[in-house]
Amino acid sequence: MSGRARRGYPVTAWSTVNSLGTSTEQVVAALRAGRAALTAPPMGAPMQTVCGVVDDELPALPRELERFDSRNSRFVQRALAEIETALDGARERWGPKRVGICVGSSTAAMDKIEDAYGIHAETGSLPSGFDVFLSGSFDGLVQILCALTGLKGPAAAISNACASSGKAFASAQRWLDAGVVDAVLVGGADSLCQITLRGFRSLGLLSGEPTRPFSSQRRGINIGEGSAFALLEREGEGPRLLGAGESGDAHHMTTPDPEGRGARRSMEAAISDAGVSAVEIDYVNAHGTGTAFNDAMEARAIRAALGAEADPIVVSTKGYVGHTLGAAGAIEAVFVLESLQNGWIPGSVGADPLDPEIGLNVPTVAVDADVRVALSNSFAFGGSNVSLVFGAPA
């Protein structure tokens, strides 16, 4: 952790938009109340399923950015609006060239590409004004973030499937450690599209009912959508990013190593990087997708990485919002930041009856807890794993 103070980097502001609400306040209230938000997908689905759908109509992008307009970019615009004051402060404090942007997404605005492809198939022409470089690409996502924030530091998008925005935190920390920036706006965004719904169905992983991570009755995942951002600064007040660990399974493109060795390595690397001991971890926000395989593998990996003396509370929040894919790491980081800031942990909704093989402390209702150190996991296709360690405000 060269160049980094042992106390990590403060997260001075954060926000999220997802199926629980279009403001962080709404999202946190639902989470606290144990209220899931999984409903029928608006665009039709290839099978009976539910999704974490952002129901509210969100404002379009301003006229000068309308060529980038998409569901994804509206999520981003909404999430950024909530932390505008903090972004202004960081830009003033560090200078716009010293504040970077690092955003993760698995499919960017793929729904727009699907629509354009369908219109071309029916009419022989792409929709008027459609530009795949702007409307559907990750470059569009980066350009929107630069335009909406006025930040001029390094700006990159990361696309490691479901680990994308978790890895954005790891990269942002690396930029800060290397001294190339003094602050980073880090986050993620993904919107529902047919490819992911049909793709997860083709793998037999999509659940027809609300997902139930860690339950003996779990049947698979639900797909969700949304966005979240956090502002990491070299100095400031707030919960802290203490460390990050990344690993590869080097095992299989879609199936995690059944022994959980890759997941274990990313957790151990994050704990080591954070300079904490495993027994200090109070709370693990698990990847917890609700598939039979992932949850069993992850539970085994958590037990192995943290050891017999650790007894953290382990929760999957995918039962509330579904699996938001490339945005999951950032959305779940925001859930963890709320726990560190306010002293409570959400219940792992749907986990009852708990699978006895899980062997972890999984509460099904919210608990008050003095959370000092928390770990958040994201695992992805290609065996790409990332774990983040956050600490309570100093």
Add this chain to the structure above:
Amino acid sequence: MKPIYVRGLGLWTPGFASPEAWCRGEPDAAADAPEVALLSGALRRRATGMTRMAVEVLHQAIRELSFDASAIPIVWATAHGEHSTAIKILGMMRSGEGKLSPTHFHNSVHNTASGYASIALRNCSPSTTITGGVELVASSFLEAACHLETGAEDAVVVLADEPLQPPFDCSDAAAPLALAFCLSTRSEGASAVLTDFRRDAVAPVKHCDRFGPLYVEGGRPLLERIVRRRPGTVALEVVSDRSGPVHCVDLELVGD
């Protein structure tokens, strides 16, 4: 930041199966598919053309080096990822029952090449896929430079993109391109050293006619100048409608 040594290079585009072949400028009709010796037969059969090309240049950049390839971080950069596979999937969704092939689905993520390479190399190190536009090449070198600045001795940058397919294609007869750079804090066996990544008043990279608008071409002049032994300040971004200073780096030669 520390100076960054270049210890290995890779290039593949149809007709040119190495950086040296490209710089000689004489296409070889036999070089119509990457060899991809790194992948086992089973992995090679499942891999997409994009992944084969990306893994091939990774292998070219590291195969002469005596280090543990299972422990190096790899940064992959692509603007459109597995675009051909995504187009195949879009076609499947509109035909028959709209069912997808699970192999096509997992082969459609941007980090597909990373997944195959990690299995082939048994590489469990951090592997990050950067995507974007005009900043793509500079962002991927920044990510690798930060790995080197924070403890890694070596890191590889792999740049790969294929031309857009119908109905999103922008130019006729465009070719795919993959490039790789093995970067290091160590000078042993290095051919060049990179210093002072910055934005400056330099001319951006002009597209070659054969590639169409591929952002990864931003790395082509750097590779060419290392092979042709021409030091100087080198742009890392392609021509765009963006105004202002251009991402660039100073290239010095070593090992001559």
